[in-house]
Amino acid sequence: MKFNTLILILILGLFTSNLFSQKYELGKVTIEELKESRHPIDSSASAAILFKKGETKFELNNDGEWTVITEVQFKFKIYKKEGFDYANQQVYYYIGGYRDETVHFKDAITYNLVEGKVQKTKLKSDGEFKEEVNTNFSVRKIAMPQVREGSIIEYSYTLRSPHISSINDWYFQKEIPIDYVEYNVYIPEYFRYRTVISGYENIDIRNENIVTGNFEQQKYIYKIKNVPAIKKENFIININNYTSILKYELASISIPNRANKNVAVGWDDVVKNIYDSENFGDELKSKSYFEEDLKEIVNNASNEKEKIVIIYNYVQNRISWNGKHGVYTDDGVRRAYKQKTGNVAEINLILVAMLKEAGIEVNPVLLSTRDNGIALFPNRFAFNYVVAGVEVLNDVILLDATNRSTPIGLLPLKAVNWKGRIMRERGSSNEINLLNVPFSNDNVIVLAEINEEGEINGKLRRQLTNYNSFLHRENYGSVSQDSYIEKLENKYKGISIKEYKVDNLKHLEKDVIETYSFTENNVVEIIGDKMYISPLLFFTLKENPFKTDERKYPVDFLFPMKDTYKISLKVPEGYQVEYIPTASNLIMENEYGFFRYNISSVGANIQLVVSLDINAFYIPSNAYPALKNFFKMMVEKQAEKVILKKK
Template sequence: MNFKRTYITFLLAFFCFLGNAQKYELGNVTIDELKETKHPIDSSAAAAVIFKTGKTDFFLTNDGEWKVTTEVNYKIKFYKKEGFDYATHSVPYYSGGARNEIVNFKNAYTYNLVDGKIEKTKLKSDGEFKEEINENVKVKKITMPQVREGSIIEFTYIFNSPNITTIDDWYFQGDIPMNHVEYRIFIPGYFQYRTVLTGYETVNSKNESVALGQFLKQKYTYTVDNVPPIKEESYINNIDNYTAILKHELASISYPNEPIRNLAITWDDVVKSIYDHEDFGNELENKSYFEDDLKIILEGLATDEEKIKAIFNFVKNRMTWNESNGVITDKGVRKAYKEKTGNVADINLMLTAMLRYANIQANPVLLSTRRNGIALFPNRTAFNYVIAGVEVKNDVLLLDATNKNATVDLIPLRAVNWSGRIIRERGSSNEIDLLDVPISKDNVIILAEIKEDGKVEGQLRRVLTDYNSFMHRENYTNVNEDSYLEKLENRYKGISIEEYKVDNLKDLNKPVIEQYTFLHENDVELIGNKIYIKPLLFFALDENPFKLNQRKYPVDFPFPFKDTYNISIKIPEGFEVEYLPEGTSVALENNYATFKYLISVTNNNIQLVANLDVNTFYFPAENYEALKDFFRLIVEKQTDKIILRMKN
């Protein structure tokens, strides 16, 4: 009897094991899954990944070359039509030489519930596409058929690559929920990889030695369940910095009876390999193409400051950036100079060479753009951008001639990303803090009065400095005045602007100054014998930009700033103040941000001074709740209305 009970228990356990083993295999779509109308954890989700599984393995070809094959399986459920974008899937691959990569899709089906039965539709050839990004990169894409609310799709893609140096990043997280994600990688004992797992999700991992085929391999398994979507919110530079992603880079190779090839690299190794590249270091030595022009530019200039500005402006005005990044030149500096266009390296290595020609101590500075992400560890793709650095005393002035509105030591925001590395001719390199930037000011002065009909009439003067002026020029230098005023009137609903004037729009070394008169009709409410006014008028912050109850990743502000408002509002004849909001002064921990709000009445005028200072680029996640409360207080103060009542 005990034997039977044990045997039955064994069978049940065995079948449960089989059920679990098959759970994350394609083809097991059930009626219950198709009937599901909302995600069990995230009811707002428009779609969800039921599972995503992957396996990466290494093989030797008949020619003795290594090949890496990754097979990825997806099963995705659609709840709302807003999620239909996930019925299209794209995989980029390299296709620019002898070592081409190959991508193939298979097992692609859409499942629907029709009259209580499962209907299965296969992807046909007209749903598969190939796109060319450039001469080296293509994209294989599929769009699944018959997708509607309630559908489930499944597909597999196989990615073959001869590149073992880096393995494609594996994403455990996306912008829809993922119920189960599993990744297995089998690495031959000859190879050691450096791995980094980013993000804030807990991913389980284990490893074991396995004998597969002719090699002993190390098997690494990574799993995670119920992964929430990574949600874009205000103030994020690059969401991938905070997404759960597994990254690999080859560190060493150890073949039998051969010495170990150590590929593990330091930052010095990275910068040396870049500097030694013929399309980098050699380009800095090439001077003959610009000498005649530069002699004219430098004529009569005595100081280094004058020479730096003259050379910088010359390159900015002559060259046009083709919007391509890279630390290696595309055309080469000589050809780029002749054609007056080039990539980042073409333009800024040219700039560096010219500065050196003028006996300025200039060197290239390597960095990673915000879109490229933070350079977490030394690797060959950590940097994707290069600018010029001029060393003066104990400081380094940063110059980027790809942007017409950049100035000396004020580079475009795309390049302001944590830290870079300056490379000197002698081969040394040092880290450069890219976040050491001035506080950008936005200073607004308003003189206003409330008219009998409840409208507010006034004059405004606004002064923008540093990155505030840079962004204004980026957005509006090439916009005609009528179009700009239309945008301004759309932003501040209910405003009419007259007598507009702007100073220093093209004088990059001075702040942008705007002045205009306005009539605004949405700031005042007339109720009975009382008038209700928003103290900051149309500049009031009406809602908190931070809405998540919890945020696992930090808050990234574009740049530190100081917003100052000095507003004077004349009280209309026959009215007096019944209620005036209280002033306040608050500061966050470490003085990350401060808010001061002072309001008073003097000589029948309401005087308001409001200052918001954000003194850092970066707020850690543990400070999110305090930051959210800080902005909640700002909203409350700026929307707390002054009340005027008619005198008896």
């Protein structure tokens, strides 16, 4: 028995050793790999990366110029037609510096199994493209040939960059599984970099000293096997915030016979560099282009509050956003003002300049949109958005004139992302909590009656506050009333709407209020001499939005909210209440959420008051089981029926 156990241990040891010593090389495609019809771990995967290997090295020329060279190798397996898109690959590179970056693809081959043999099809020149994205970036693309289900694709590319200040982000995780990732980075002894790895996967990290050429280097080795696909889930805005990514940022330079240079920046350094730019700070100084208009529009304003409202509305309605983000101007504020269109920086720097000229204490506020991600450490690319911050007492009122649905004090949801920084001319900056926003309410009042056929007729009033009003204006502000009513009737099956009216759709400082009459045929079931009624009517939550057993990532509710429903139902003549559900109060752990359900029978009326409070932007993944159970109990309570019986 002991002998057999020893043999088993030796076999397992050999297997493990072979697994970790396996060579990952381009050109080594086997018939077994091509025959594989599904991924061994994730059978739902349409494709997988069999390996991704990269190496970053530094090269010094005779003129003392450094070049960062990164070579990356990929090997893909296509399992399903849905994975054909992975035959098209692209790499962006920077062309806005004193020396352009360059990208070159090579070793691009598609492998297929044809009549039991491995068939190779090389990428030809007509399958490679170059496109200019803008004045700063270009992209090289390849479209692999002869791709079908079962194909294996291999390619490599080399990126040469003169910019040592940062090394391109390295992704250990993609939207498809990756069997093996390895990344080697060689850092010359003269440079020190700050690094950070985001995400939830455990990366094996080692380092060693090596000597090549005329200087020592530190070699960093990053490895991981069997990386699961990063899959989008409900209630997540930017999945990259939770993806395993390695970031490098230059901290210091120490070259012999030269003064040491500390490149590591703090947030004040980042802010100062932005403010000192001619495409930022200099633009704020310009005012001649709007002076006459400003005098005219604020001429009758009696106080600062009126001035702020007038100037904000003027800029918001005069200049249209061209769809471009950024903290720097492209064509300049003067041209944007004249042409009545501009990027985020142009519009909001005009707003700041006009407010300053009117005597308002205001400064630019830098932030990163949700799509841009969360800044993990101070760096040049941390921010991609700028708004105006009016300073009052111990608070800062934020204004963004790029969006015509946002009132004063409310940013577009894309810009509500953790922290921002208010910047001042004297070079200082302060952190601002962008998540400090008011609750957004959805208040519904219904007065209705049930007839003997089980049909419900009633009137409804709905009041939306803060972001609920914003979303309504964003989604339906330009939709015709008939189209909107059709959308409502499709959303709430069995409802027919008439006498619809909406107030304050264009008045951003006021709540959007809807009123309408309705007929409902879908919430009452008649069986014999009894009626079974869903008292929440068409607002009943019928299924739990959280279905998976586990969740790695936080749940993003966009904003804290409070939904309240007050419903009064008149019982039809000849019927009486036989049963009403019991009251219920649910409290989620850490008070992330509250659900209150109160119902009573008063004379010929059923009175229902239901409220749901979500008190946090983000609910952490370790609270997910409690969140799922909270919604499960809420769905179960809402499924309970009121029972009416004929007298």
